[in-house]
Amino acid sequence: MPERPAFPETLSTARLSLRVPTAADGPLMAPLINANLPHLRPWMPWAQVPLTAEQQSEHMAQAHDRFLRGEDVMYLIFKEERLIGSSGIHRIDWKVPMGDIGYWIDHTQQGHGYVSEVAAALTELALKPVAAGGLGFARIEIRCDARNDKSAAVARRLGYTQEARLKHNARDPQHPEHLRDTLVFARWP
Numbered sequence: 130m131p132e133r134p135a136f137p138e139t140l141s142t143a144r145l146s147l148r149v150p151t152a153a154d155g156p157l158m159a160p161l162i163n164a165n166l167p168h169l170r171p172w173m174p175w176a177q178v179p180l181t182a183e184q185q186s187e188h189m190a191q192a193h194d195r196f197l198r199g200e201d202v203m204y205l206i207f208k209e210e211r212l213i214g215s216s217g218i219h220r221i222d223w224k225v226p227m228g229d230i231g232y233w234i235d236h237t238q239q240g241h242g243y244v245s246e247v248a249a250a251l252t253e254l255a256l257k258p259v260a261a262g263g264l265g266f267a268r269i270e271i272r273c274d275a276r277n278d279k280s281a282a283v284a285r286r287l288g289y290t291q292e293a294r295l296k297h298n299a300r301d302p303q304h305p306e307h308l309r310d311t312l313v314f315a316r317w318p
Contacts, residue, residue: 140254147250159184
């Protein structure tokens with residue numbers, strides 16, 4: 130098996146910059162997540178209760194460690210030096226290789242195409258050959274709750290193919306007694 134390519138620490142798009150978090154980003158990220166909890170709770174299991182800056186610093190340190198080990202990459206999204214969300218490539222399987230893109234953005238920044246811009250950059254990074262500076266993935270996915278029309282629209286806008294609707298495969302983050310469906314979208318080189 131070939132050596133794993135390294136994730137870039139930073140990425141740029143036409144309007145945004147992305148960088149890997151460190152523990153020092155906890156005080157910056159905690160208030161943004163807490164301000165967006167009502168908007169994130171329906172979709173994100175990790176966004177159910179407010180976090181302190183210290184708790185978020187620990188999460189950011191863990192994300193940085195996963196980045197260094199090549200297991201997962203989380204990027205903070207900045208617009209003109211202002212943190213507006215995060216995205217990344219998760220559930221990476223280097224044996225294939227493949228992974229899936231996740232994203233969220235501050236509710237005040239929705240509707241400007243920022244999520245699509247970031248997801249397009251991560252798609253390109255994932256599918257570009259290693260020799261050209263990419264990760265050389267054979268496949269990249271976007272998975273979302275079947276009720277999350279905005280997230281599914283991002284995948285469709287970027288030319289992903291909906292391959293499946295997984296019935297009752299996850300617990301609803303807000304109502305764990307209920308099961309939800311997941312849509313699976315994919316692209317390949």
